[in-house]
Amino acid sequence: MSLYATTSHTVGPYYHIGLTWLNREALAxxxxxGERVAISGQVVxxxxxVVNDAMLEVWQANAAGKYDHPEDDQDKALDPNFEGFGRVPVDAEGRFRFTTVKPGSVPGLAGTTQAPHLVVLVFARGLVKHLLTRIYFDGEALNADDPLLARVPKERRSTLIAKxxxxxxxxxxxxxxxxxxxxVFFDY
Amino acid sequence: MSDKPGYRRPQAGTQPDYLHPAYQSTNLRSPSQPLVFLPHSLSEITGPTIGAERINEKDNDLTAQHDGEPQGERIIVHGRVLDENGLPVPGILVEIWQANAAGRYNHARDLHDAPLDPNFTGTGRTVTDAEGWYQFQTIKPGAYPWGNHHNAWRPAHIHFSLFGPSVLTRLVTQMYFPGDPLLEYDPIYNCVPDTSAKQRLIATFDLEKTIPSYALGYRWDIVLRGRDATPMEK
Structure with missing residues (x-):
């Protein structure tokens, strides 16, 4: 049997009713x-x-570079105190802030290594389908060889790097x- | 570690483009630069696994969250979550939210001149069972006006949010009701060209699920992206 994925629709302006219960702005x-990091910014x-009705979801590996998920069969330790998921709303000024630990590097495809990064999904009224982007870390040596950053035009890479x-x-x-x-948003 | 399969890319016409001018909020919120192709790595074929440990037994009954009964037409909404390969997706979180029977959300920003219902919040959640089934008891939401264009009304709908087994199966969408005359005028419902894809957003009346003298039944199946058979390279 072959089916097609259900069409995506916007979360609309009132998603707080259904989704706020799972808000988590402290992932650790x-x-x-691991090394604590705070990440803050604004959606415009x-x-x-300012976009005052957006919501972010964050997914990341732990400090050792291991995802808390059955598909990750790397020989690295899980951290019982870290799940790697956050749901982060914006405030009336479109600002968000969350705290976490800096993830370790994780394998990419074809034997490559991905620099430490967070996967971020962006939801809002007017986004018929959520956006997918990433946060990398300024000054991280592995950024130079990251296989996904390499796909991004050089002049746009800075939009993915938190400073x-x-x-x-x-x-x-x-x-x-x-x-x-x-x-930079990705075609996922 | 050898590469694991990624997920199938969308069938043409079944998923919306970010810019859909008829839905005005997309005009300044849709990316104008080209999206960058994302090969599916370990970062995306994994994802949060939020399951039954966070759900209370009554969370799927939106009619039992207050002292009194909410106003409106009681309904049961149930269905099966499958992937594109037709396999059930068990143990995943399904979150819903909706307007009350008068078409008003219990939300500070909803200024529609329709009554709030002290016995209705409009929030539900559950986890799919071993065969991928979910079920909610709620009341049928009302239609409501919005400011998108002159005399714009949203058809009655329930918002759904699902995680699935990975980042790539994350889905937020809306379920509609059969026979709603507002559907053909709604720019959100009509955000994709594929007619069958649109129709799959409409629940079907389910007499078998209907509880005599109590509640009408509706069935709505949801499909999440499926895995590729082979590792994807590009």
Whole structure:
């Protein structure tokens, strides 16, 4: 039997009713292994106006580079204190902030190594299908050989890289639309 | 580690483009730059596994979350979650939310001049069983006006959110009701060209599921992306 996936529709402006119960802006707890990072930013539209009804979902490996999922059969340790999932809403100014641990590197296809990264899904009114993007970390040596970054035009790669501010909070914005600063989104 | 299979890419016409001008909110929120092709790596063929441990027994009954009964037409909505290969998808989280019988969401930003119902929140969740089945008891949501264009009304619908076994099976969509005259005018329902894909968003009346003297039954099956047979390279 062969079927086709159900058509995606927008979450609309009222998704909070159904989805807020699973919000999680602290992905790690006190016992989670790894280097703590805080990531913060803002979601804006094609006019630069804030998007105050977006929601992010984050998925990542643990500090050892292991996903808490049966498909990950790497010989690396799971962390019982880390699941790797966050659901992060934006506030009235379109801002979000979450804390986690920096993931380890994970294998890519064909024997490559992927630099530490977070997978981010973006949901909002006006997004008929959610967007998929990634957060990489500024100054990470493995970025130079990351197989997915290599597919991204050089001048756009910086949109995928979170940079620490003076307080050490990694800044990373989601620009839904724009000629020069639009965030790179992936065809998944 | 040898590469594991990725997931099938969408059948043409069955998934929306980000820009759909008839739905005005897409005009400034859709990417204008080309999407970058994503080969499916370990980061995407894995995903959060949120299961029954977070669900309470009554979470799938939207009519039993308050002291009194909500206003409106009681319904049972059930169906099966399958993948594109026709296999059931067991143990996955299904979240729903909806307007009340008068077409009003229990949400601060919904300013529609229709009554709120103190006995209806409009939130439900459940986990599919071993055969992929889910079931909710709720009330039929009302249609409501929105500001997309002159005299715009959303057809009655229930929002669904599903995880599935990986990041790539994540699905947020809406279920509609058979015979709704508003469907043909709704830019969200009509966001894809494929007629069959649209029709698959409409539940069917289910007499067998209908509980005599109590609630009408509707069936709505949901299909998540399926795995490729072989590892994908490009």
């Amino acid at each position: 707890n006190a016992a989670t292994l 539209d094609g006019n630069g106006d 620490p501010d003076a307080d050490g909070v990694h800044q990373w914005n989601v620009v839904l639309q724009g000629t020069d600063k639009e965030t």
